[in-house]
Amino acid sequence: MTSRCLIAVWRAAASALPMIIGGILPAVLLLRLFPGHANLRRRLTGVILFALVAGASVAAVLQYGFGSLHGTYWLTALGLSLGMAALSIPFLALESLFGMAGLGAGAALMMLLGNPLSGMAGPYWLPSGWATLGQLLPPGASGSLVRANAFFDGTGAGAPALVLAAWVLAGLLVILAADRRTASGAPAPAVSDRARGRFTAPLGTASAFYRRPARAAAPPTAMATLASRA
Incomplete structure (x- = not known):
């Protein structure tokens, strides 16, 4: 690898932190704007x-603004978008299970562990065990996918793409399972007595709101009619 290419790879490492922040921000904002099952x-x-818009924007800045990325722009943009989705969707999954505390714990884990172990400049700079762990986390897999698309014509992009897809799929499954559990555990909506068409009072109690409808007067008999004429 030439020195120029090595410098470009080191510059590409600057996308790790924006990628993590790009995964945290939409999760927090969307939870605030659109909360609840509905x-x-x-x-x-x-x-x-x-994820699609942010991935395209970050790829454009890095490739055309800084000149730190090469290769096919749209492949790089899609790789960045997949990386951001692999962060945002698991964050939403953690929130669906543990609330905002779960999202905060996941964000701290990615910032403090995923970012240092991402190996955006190349996982071979890290010890072997830590490098393997880093490549199983979304920041590390995203870095490998971006490197493969930007500098090596997609060579070696399959494994990190599968890792990111697994994170997205796992997050979706957790979100759907938690949402179904919430929906099934919600109490049924109360139906008013007026909607039921009747009023029920506890047995043995009198209610001031209940009145038995008055019976219609019986038609006068023949004897009553003669008596009234007399």
Whole structure:
């Protein structure tokens, strides 16, 4: 590897932290804007759209602004988008299980562990055990995917792409399972007595709100009619 290419790879390492932040921000914002079971589709759609737009933007800045990335722009952009989705969707999954505390714990784990072990400049700079762990986390897999697409014409992109896809799929499954559990455990909506068409009072109690409808007056008999005429 030439010195120029090595410098470019080191510059590409600057995308690790923006990628992690790009995974945290949409999860937090979408949870604030669209909370609850009814807005699940909006949150997932927002995460995917944000990942696509952010991946394209970061790839454009790194490739055309800084000149630190080469290769096919759209492949690099899709790799970055997949990396951001592999962060945002698991963050939403953690929130669905443990609330905002779970999202915060996941964000701290990625910032403090995933970022240093990402090996964005190349996992071979890390000890073997730590390098393997880093490549199983979204930041490390994203870095390897970006390197493969930007500098090696996609060679070696299969493994990191599968790792990121596994994170996305696992996050989606957890979100759907947690949402189904929440929906099934929600109490049934109360139906008013007026909607039921009747009023029920506890046995043995009198209610001031209950009145038995008055019976219609019986038609006068023949004897009563003669008596009234007399």
